[in-house]
Amino acid sequence: RSLATDKQVFPRACLAYVTTTMPTNYTSTVQGPYHSFACDQDTGGAIRAAGRSDIFMGVGPTAEAIAGRTGAEGALYYVFIKQ
Numbered sequence: 001r002s003l004a005t006d007k008q009v010f011p012r013a014c015l016a017y018v019t020t021t022m023p024t025n026y027t028s029t030v031q032g033p034y035h036s037f038a039c040d041q042d043t044g045g046a047i048r049a050a051g052r053s054d055i056f057m058g059v060g061p062t063a064e065a066i067a068g069r070t071g072a073e074g075a076l077y078y079v080f081i082k083q
Contacts, residue, residue: 001018001036001037001038001039001055001056002038002039002040002041002042002055002056003016003018003038003039003040003041003042003053003054003055003056003076004040004042004043004047004053004054004055004056005040005042005043005047005052005053005076006043006047006050006052007043009050010040010050010053010078011040011078012040012041013039013040013041014039014040014078014079014080015037015038015039015040015078015079016037016038016039016040016076016077016078016079017035017036017037017038017076017077017079018034018035018036018037018038018055018074018075018076018077019033019034019035019074019075019077020033020034020055020072020073020074020075021033021034021072021074022034022055022066022070022072023066023069023070025066027065029069031072034074037079038055040053040078042054042056053076055070057070
């Protein structure tokens with residue numbers, strides 16, 4: 001998975017852990033839990049605040065159908081290496 005965030009707030013190309021809810025499939029309106037690691041590697045056109053991010057859902061009509069119905073609150077945790 002790939003994330004889009006505001007790069008003036010969040011670090012570029014970092015590994016992050018995402019917890020939120022998403023549609024269970026492309027035809028359902030039922031939301032289910034979603035937990036996954038993702039790479040924060042995109043800025044996104046509408047991302048202009050610290051409290052927003054987008055998860056890339058893929059390419060094609062199925063991904064577009066799921067992405068069009070996402071919009072839940074969640075948590076975003078960045079993974080850093082302590083040296």
